[in-house]
Amino acid sequence: MKKLVILGGGTAGTLMSAKMRRALPRDEWSITIVDQDDDHVYQPGLLFIPFGMYERRDVIRSRARYVPKGVDLMLSGIDVIEPDDNRVRLADGTLLPYDFLVIATGSRIAPAELEGLTGPGWQKSIFDFYTLDGALKLHQALEDFRGGRLVLNVQEMPIKCPVAPLEFLFLADWYFHERGMRDKVELVYATPLDGAFTKPTASALLGGVMEEKGIQVETLFNAGEVDSEKRILSSWDEREIPYDLLVSIPTNMGSEAIERSDMGDELAFVPTDKHTLQAEVAPNVFVIGDATDLPSSKAGSVAHFQGGILEQNLLDAIAGRAPCADFDGHANCFVETGFGKALLIDFNYDVEPLPGRFPLAKVGPLKLLEESRMNHWGKLAFRWIYWNQLLSGRELPFVDSHMSMTGKKAPKDNPVAHVAA
């Protein structure tokens, strides 16, 4: 029996296990997937928890339920990967040999990377919402908030779901409106980027939405320290931002197992071929999802698009052929803008988010780069799609792994809208 081992049973690992179980003959290949616990969290839903729109039970399900028959789920911590010996060592010392390995260990927040963040103010006046625990505690803090300055800080790029911080602020604006206290709250966005977002057209548009909603933006802000006694966030270039409530997106890093295996870059992301998804370390190791060091977005939609590419490349590599399917960096994200509306952006390595219709030209029904109610329903429907279609590794109707220009309008002065490489 040949062995395929998948590390991480989150979005990417689960969908890959389903794809590969369908693709590989059961009498020749065993598939094992490893994760540390049985709690599969629908992470896009974490955004809604602080505002009471979702609760714990809306975002958490048993992993086992989504791992298909014929795949062994092992609930155990991963200690180290030993690519030279084609095996993985689990936390309890068990050795797991493999013929092919897929790393899907995602990314995690590392709050200790910012001095003072986890000090006495942590989870009192400083919160995250990238973990379920953090999002639930932040909900309580928002309910108790009587007004003042709420600062959202992105500590360092890259982060998973780079639009989530903006969405948080848009929803906060709505939430405080609904509570009749928007005039008592100052909303501040402190980002290391030089604008609201990275890609030019979307950045200008989202910057405009920020302004409309009266959200102050502090750009090129590289946080160096938090003083939680004085409630001041300061940057390396000595700018100070006082806060009453600090919502932090701490540094995102790859899994500690990657660090222990000495297989990561300075953020513990795994060096990966940006087109084939093969790990640089060995030809029988592939990487998918947030765990890679690719310049694509770290998002569930990206893991989905990568899945189609990775399946072909794994099958090629198993058959002794050179992997030739080519990932183009395709990402597709709904951006909640508050008051029951959302935007949709669709882009890849080379083409920035553009206005237009999606997925069908003229018809849509979704509008790109434009606020609409339909997009908001799209965002909410994503939860159903996630559990019922995405995790089972099925293709989504009309949406291909490769980005399509259908329905997109390129800016006149820059017909291909290439982002300088």
Added chain:
Amino acid sequence: MSTATFAGVPVEVDAEGFMTNPDEWTPEIAEEIARQNGIDPLTERHWAVIDFCRRDNEAKGTPPTVRRITKQAGVPTKEMYQLFPKGPGILAAKISGLTKPKGCI
């Protein structure tokens, strides 16, 4: 895309003044871009960072992040801000004749 002249040499730059072809870069160009950005003279520590940025860009195809520079070139973050005030990653890339770091997405 337009052309700028640094140290008497015409080079291709983007709308924000970042060189688009690292092969056109010379140490003299670095000194002039540095001066225009208020850094004069470039010290040995600046050069340690610039050398690393150029080597890393050559190997990786993208300019390094500040975190990468601090870890791999052994220059602490605090010092990076003293050497290249405000946006050290962006400024170091500019002086090193590299494209603007995208900060990923």
